Amino acid sequence: MADPNTLSLPDNASLLTRLHVALQCLQVLKNDPANPTCGQLINICLDLNVYASLVQRLQQSEGGRRMLSERPSLQGEDLDLTALERLPEGTLGHEFARYFRDNKISPFKTTLELKNDIDFIGKRYRETHDVLHLLTGYGTDVMGEMELQAYALGNLGIQTAKLILAFGTFGQLKERQSGFALPTYLQRLKAAYQRGRASKLFLDVWYEHHWETPVATLRAQLCAPAVQMN
Structure with a gap:
């Protein structure tokens, strides 16, 4: 290896x-x-x-x-999560800080040197992953993570998302962990993909300027409505 x-x-x-x-x-x-x-x-x-x-x-x-x-940057060393959590409930800053606390995780941290703008965009894509969970409303369980990948594929054409979806779906079929029948599972991925295609590009948004903006406001501005699944 x-x-x-x-x-x-x-x-x-x-x-x-x-x-x-x-x-x-x-x-x-x-x-x-x-x-x-x-x-x-x-x-x-x-x-x-x-x-x-x-x-x-x-x-x-x-x-x-x-x-x-x-x-x-949305990396941990550039964020004051304690200060963000003091913002009013429902704001992006407050919900972003609470997201990390509730999920017992830390913000993304790069280990690669940023040699050019493409490296920066690659870093930006990965560090906005958690913001996108908040904006789309997709959960952090297996189903939610797969929906978020489908959304990113539809929104930006991310090829890595294809790989994750392929391996993730294979794993679900093999281990039956999703809790959904296959048709429902695939229907939710398709809906997330189509929602991503219908939404504004999320990667060119300066989220650091919107800490005091309600998540609901940003969601309405950036994300197409979610399809209600039966």
Whole structure:
């Protein structure tokens, strides 16, 4: 098995090189699903073109260029969760801080050097994962995580989400952990995917400017309505 401490992606790596590194990362993640280095590397390997397109989109607006220049961060060392939790209930800041407390987890932390704008967008995608749980309302259980991946696939075309959905669905079929019949499970993934396609792109939002905004307000602005499932 590859040593995650030595894995890296060369600048201007070819598709073949990216696939090779991604396969090495998958070997590590099979035994260490929470490995931060491989989790980030596989995103860059598979979604380099997606992130490059998002960079081009951001470069076309003043706000986007500012984001690329200042590179805001939602990492733990850049957040004061105690202060955010003091904000009124229902605001993004309060609910974001409570989300980490209730789930007994810590904010995402990158272990990779940000060498360019594409690296920043890859980091931004991963660190907005928890914000997206709040905005979409998808839970942190297995079903909710799969719905969030389907939403990200529909919204941004994230290729890593395809991989996670494929492996996740296979695992559900094998172990029957989802608690849903297969048709219902697939129907919920399809609904989440379509909702993502119908929603505004979530990755170019400066969430740090919206801590005092109610989650319900941001949800209405950014997310298409959720389909009510029977």
